[in-house]
Amino acid sequence: MTTLTALPGGTWTLGDRTVTRFGYGAMQLAGPGVVGPPADPDGALAVLRAAVDAGITHVDTSDAYGPRVTNTLIRQALHPYPASLLIATKVGATRDAQGGWPTARRPQDLRRQVQDNLDGLGVETLDLVNLRMGDARGPQPGPVAEALETLAELQQEGRVRHVGLSNVTAEQVAEARTVVPVVCVQNMYNLAVRHDDDLVDDLARDGIAYVPFFPLGGFSPLQSSALSAVAGRLGVTTMAVALAWLLQRSPNILLIPGTSSVTHLRENIAGAATVLSEEDLADLDAIAG
Numbered sequence: 001m002t003t004l005t006a007l008p009g010g011t012w013t014l015g016d017r018t019v020t021r022f023g024y025g026a027m028q029l030a031g032p033g034v035v036g037p038p039a040d041p042d043g044a045l046a047v048l049r050a051a052v053d054a055g056i057t058h059v060d061t062s063d064a065y066g067p068r069v070t071n072t073l074i075r076q077a078l079h080p081y082p083a084s085l086l087i088a089t090k091v092g093a094t095r096d097a098q099g100g101w102p103t104a105r106r107p108q109d110l111r112r113q114v115q116d117n118l119d120g121l122g123v124e125t126l127d128l129v130n131l132r133m134g135d136a137r138g139p140q141p142g143p144v145a146e147a148l149e150t151l152a153e154l155q156q157e158g159r160v161r162h163v164g165l166s167n168v169t170a171e172q173v174a175e176a177r178t179v180v181p182v183v184c185v186q187n188m189y190n191l192a193v194r195h196d197d198d199l200v201d202d203l204a205r206d207g208i209a210y211v212p213f214f215p216l217g218g219f220s221p222l223q224s225s226a227l228s229a230v231a232g233r234l235g236v237t238t239m240a241v242a243l244a245w246l247l248q249r250s251p252n253i254l255l256i257p258g259t260s261s262v263t264h265l266r267e268n269i270a271g272a273a274t275v276l277s278e279e280d281l282a283d284l285d286a287i288a289g
Helices: 041-053 069-078 107-121 145-156 170-176 197-205 221-234 238-249 262-272 278-288
Strands: 011-014 017-020 058-060 086-091 126-132 160-166 182-188 209-213
Touching: 041 058, 041 069, 041 262, 069 107, 086 107, 107 126, 107 145, 126 145, 126 182, 145 160, 145 170, 160 170, 170 182, 170 197, 182 197, 197 209, 221 238, 221 278, 238 262, 238 278
Parallel strands: 058 086, 086 126, 126 160, 160 182, 182 209
Antiparallel strands: 011 017
16 A cells, blocks of 8 residues: 555645545546446446555545435445545535536535535545535635534534635635634646635645646646647656646645546556656746746
8 A cells, every 4th residue: 555655745734634635536436527327336436445545545525426426436435434534525516407516505505415425425524524615617706604604513513524615716715714714725726727826825824725626627729738748748648747736836735636547546646746847847837827
């Protein structure tokens, strides 16, 4: 088994838990469009077990994935869970018949979603619950206090251990921190999408994790060509460069790349260990410009 420090990036303290900075996102284990079961259930179980066997201690999921698919797979593959494993879940949106993600942030909605995650994972307390704000277009301005007050109540009741945020603005992060301790922020961020640069640095100073999703999302054809050029020079994949850049960008960045393939999981781990030189970093930083 790979040790915690052997995984790329080492570890980070998330709340009161030490986790590997290289984690795993379970969204891709559901069917197309994150709806329905996987085409290969046994393969999905194998990926989850391979992730834990590799030493990964941070797995990201949600009852809305499927819905109820990824949590069920995680329970089948990994329960009873290793004491070292932190499972992060997400609330604030549900699924409709068209595969959309309608918001659901009223107190009764959040309580139901937390209970659904508890039941699906087979636990009495959720390690970490991220409140998803905004919509499919990205973060949207608006208050977060009411929804977080509900999660704070659930925290006091022992159903939630730690609280995080997803799809939020910097202003919403600041407001949230007046309501409840925030241990992480999960937003879209990568080489081409750098709007959270200041937020990443601010959170790092305060010991709060930043968890980017879509490491290769939002690239223009020109930006993709620039990324491919660096990857070709290093003899690695574009995903390897994207993941390695995130790990080198700031020590509070935690990765949750998803895959439904054990082979791709191992490739992602190996790729994230790519060492980028100052020349590489300069070329990559120019992508955002």
